[in-house]
Amino acid sequence: MSSSGPAALPIPEPGQRRVSRLNLRRSLKSWHTLFSGGMSVLALAMSALALAPLVSVLFMVVVRGAEKLRPSVFWELPPAAGMPGGGIGNALLGTILMVVIASVIAVPIGVLAAVFVGELAPDSRTATAARFAAKVLTGMPSILAGVFAYTVVVLATGNFSAWAGGFALSILMVPIVMLTAADAIRGVPQKMREAAFGMGATRSQVVWHVVLPTARPGILTGVMLSVARAAGETAPLLFTALFFDYWPHAPFLEPTSSLAVLIYNFAGVPYPEQIGMAWVAALVLVVLVLAANITAQVVSGQSETPR
Amino acid sequence: MTTQAGPNTLSAPGAKPNHDLVIDCRIDNLHYGEFLALRDVEIPISHGTITALIGPSGCGKSTALRCLNRMNDLVRGFRFKGRVLLRGLDIYDEGIDPVAVRRNIGMVFQQPNPFAMSIYKNVAFGLKLNRYKGDIANRVEQALRDAALWEEVKEKLHTSSLALSGGQQQRLCIARAIATEPEVLLMDEPCSALDPIATRKIEDLMRDLKQRFTIVIVTHNMDQARRVADRTAFFYVDTSQGGRTGYLVEYAPTPAIFDSPREALTREYVAGEFS
Numbered sequence: 216m217s218s219s220g221p222a223a224l225p226i227p228e229p230g231q232r233r234v235s236r237l238n239l240r241r242s243l244k245s246w247h248t249l250f251s252g253g254m255s256v257l258a259l260a261m262s263a264l265a266l267a268p269l270v271s272v273l274f275m276v277v278v279r280g281a282e283k284l285r286p287s288v289f290w291e292l293p294p295a296a297g298m299p300g301g302g303i304g305n306a307l308l309g310t311i312l313m314v315v316i317a318s319v320i321a322v323p324i325g326v327l328a329a330v331f332v333g334e335l336a337p338d339s340r341t342a343t344a345a346r347f348a349a350k351v352l353t354g355m356p357s358i359l360a361g362v363f364a365y366t367v368v369v370l371a372t373g374n375f376s377a378w379a380g381g382f383a384l385s386i387l388m389v390p391i392v393m394l395t396a397a398d399a400i401r402g403v404p405q406k407m408r409e410a411a412f413g414m415g416a417t418r419s420q421v422v423w424h425v426v427l428p429t430a431r432p433g434i435l436t437g438v439m440l441s442v443a444r445a446a447g448e449t450a451p452l453l454f455t456a457l458f459f460d461y462w463p464h465a466p467f468l469e470p471t472s473s474l475a476v477l478i479y480n481f482a483g484v485p486y487p488e489q490i491g492m493a494w495v496a497a498l499v500l501v502v503l504v505l506a507a508n509i510t511a512q513v514v515s516g517q518s519e520t521p522r
Numbered sequence: 523m524t525t526q527a528g529p530n531t532l533s534a535p536g537a538k539p540n541h542d543l544v545i546d547c548r549i550d551n552l553h554y555g556e557f558l559a560l561r562d563v564e565i566p567i568s569h570g571t572i573t574a575l576i577g578p579s580g581c582g583k584s585t586a587l588r589c590l591n592r593m594n595d596l597v598r599g600f601r602f603k604g605r606v607l608l609r610g611l612d613i614y615d616e617g618i619d620p621v622a623v624r625r626n627i628g629m630v631f632q633q634p635n636p637f638a639m640s641i642y643k644n645v646a647f648g649l650k651l652n653r654y655k656g657d658i659a660n661r662v663e664q665a666l667r668d669a670a671l672w673e674e675v676k677e678k679l680h681t682s683s684l685a686l687s688g689g690q691q692q693r694l695c696i697a698r699a700i701a702t703e704p705e706v707l708l709m710d711e712p713c714s715a716l717d718p719i720a721t722r723k724i725e726d727l728m729r730d731l732k733q734r735f736t737i738v739i740v741t742h743n744m745d746q747a748r749r750v751a752d753r754t755a756f757f758y759v760d761t762s763q764g765g766r767t768g769y770l771v772e773y774a775p776t777p778a779i780f781d782s783p784r785e786a787l788t789r790e791y792v793a794g795e796f797s
Contacts, residue, residue, distance in 0.1 A: 409631060412596060413699075414648045428637075
């Protein structure tokens, strides 16, 4: 122990009266005070530094994206090489389409898995294994999901398609949905389950009528976070949905464009119109992802925390 | 026989001629895993009465209460020897569904535990669970009136129950429990999380409800038992075998427990000589 910091407390022997004068004065010159002040400043600087990439990327995207942004980009097809005008309509639609396909696959699987892992048998080996696998999967390079979907869907059907793209994205979404939903389910107060059992509810009625409705804000948060993740993914789509210059149309069995792959394709070409569209696509994508993230925040903030 | 006037007086022992048994409970022994939690309890409970279970912490009074609607079945390692007759039917018989038992016996818990949904949906929960075909809105109103909560919440039935005060939440839980007209109402220290005013309201409510629902209440508060209960069961803890095993010391009309207990242990406990 050093002598810096506030004055050391003279501790009396048991039974003795405290004799020294009280000294509660703050010492501004002590090493202790200077050190803690310096560290606070350093921590502030580092957190500002951590914000810098996000702020500068956002700034670039907004400035460059706004140059070519006009309403017609939302319903026009991308410009051919060297041609003026055009838009990102098919890519926007393709991204929405594939995220919807992915959600339709991933949300039921993720939520049901979460019911098992969070509610029915949290201590079972299956649940432990599922949780571990999900954590590994969230950190897995997303291109592996693309390779997997390529093998399972593209090679099997013989087509690059929106289905293959959606399937690849769903692989990335399931673990996010499952882990957040399982947390939300475990956060449901035990006393509410007890109340429902006390009313004579069966296990499935307790889950369906009490646990899931109570956990709904948390589950929706997980869904929105996974949607945000999936919408921005490029690598899984390169192997599965590829790219397409025209509109996707049912039954979606041909290659499908997406915002992320449009950025990837157009950012490296020598034609200014196409590069401009890549910036517009980046701006739209950022807005979509931010909107999903903010929705997730708002929804989780609305959760009714019991007293 | 002298009975005092007024709605809230305790019935003197024997003043109520109705001795028809609703619950006849005998617990020979009750284990959680290897741990003997409770032994030698016998409590017959008559219709239209309030029975209080009192005793120090860890004496098994809540455990005994939870035997009456098979809530203990949810605890891992629970084993039970004995019988609990509900109107002559042993609820621990093979082939009895604990879920069906719980639908006939309402329960109110120590912590107010309304569901995170609207006031209306909380009260309607049991009705919907049992696919009640009648006028649900009417039953919800009736239950809330019976629980002395209607006037306070009638303007905001469809707002969240979690915005209510603790005492209101507990009365909502009572409304939820009685909406399905159960035969018996179990209350596990229903006032321990409440202030004295809310406690009084719940006690008044219990006296109003006991004609329709046979009530069994666990309480830490001896004055509460004295105020509301017709009969009182005193539990104590036996530590002689190494563990902490609860058992029934004495079960008698409330005035007898407090004024002329048969057992020395009861007398010492109700006199506050130990706790």
